[in-house]
Amino acid sequence: PARRPPPSARRLMAEAGVAAAAIPPSGPGGQIRKEDVVRALEARPPAPAPATAPAPVAPAPQALRAVPEGDRERVVPMTPLRKTVARRLVEAQHTAAILTTFNEVDMTRVLALREQHGERFLARHGVKLGFMSFFVKASVEALRAFPAVNGEIRGESVVYRDRYDIGVAVGGGKGLVVPVVRDADARSFAEIEEAIAGLAKKAKDNRITMEDLAGGTFTISNGGIYGSLLSTPILNPPQSGILGLHKIERRPVVEDGDRIVVRPMMYLALSYDHRLVDGREAVSFLVRVKECIEDPERMLLEV
Known part of the structure; x- marks a missing residue:
C-alpha cells in the first residue's frame, strides 16, 4: 500500500x-x-460559476456620490497561482509571530567591484554581475552564524537546516514568484547569477514549475528594482526569515565622527518568526549581512 x-x-x-x-x-x-x-x-480547470439570479441591488442613498456613467469594472477569476500565493500569505500572518528589523548598508564597495570587473565577468560567464549574488552570499554567511533564521518550527519541534536553498523573488508572466537557488553555499558568484537568470527567464516564459518553487530555507525579495525605498516583507512559510532589499539612494552620512559624505545607501529589512528567532539574533543577522556587503572581499576569503 x-x-x-x-x-x-x-x-x-x-x-x-x-x-x-x-x-x-x-x-x-x-x-x-x-x-x-x-x-x-x-x-484542474476552473469550476463553472453557478447560474444564479443576481441579487437585487438597493438604490444608493441620495447622500452617496453616483457612479459616473463612464466608470467600468472587470471581474477576472484568480489564477491557481494567485490563489496559492494569497492563501500562503494569509497563512503566514495567522501562523507566525512576524516581526521586522531594519538596517542600512553602504553599497560603495559592491558598486566599485561591479564597475571594475563587470565587463570581464560578462565576457567570461555570459551573465551580468548583479547585486543579488552578493546578497545571496552574504545571507549564507549570516545564516551560518545564526542558524535559527534558517530553521523551521515543525509541530512542537525546531528543525535546523544545514542546507542553504535560497528563494529569490522574481517577476513572472503570472506575477511574483519565488524560485529557489539550490545549494547556494556551494555556488560561485557566477553560478548564482546564472541560476537566477535562468529561473527569471522561466518565470517570464510561464515555465516555472512547483519543483523550482519548493524547498527553500530562506528568501530574498528585492523591491528596490520597482523603486521601493522601505518595506516589511512577509514570511514565506514555513521559513523563519526573509530579507527585503530596496532601492539604492545617494544620501549624506557621517563618517569618522564629524565628516559628512554622500554614499549610495540601501535600506535592509529582515522579517522573522519571533517564535524561533530572538531579536538579538535578527539584529545580529542584519549586521553580518551589512558587514559582508560593505567589505565583500571577506566573503571571498570566508573571514
Missing part, C-alpha cells in the same frame, strides 16, 4: 475537496506530497 500523505497534503486535499485517487504521487513508496496536490489543483 502507498504511504499515507503528510498532514499538509491531507489538509490541502480536504480544503479543495480532491480525492487522493485523482492525484499522481511523486513521493517515495507512492506517497502523495503537498507539491503533488498543488500541481493537481493548478492543472
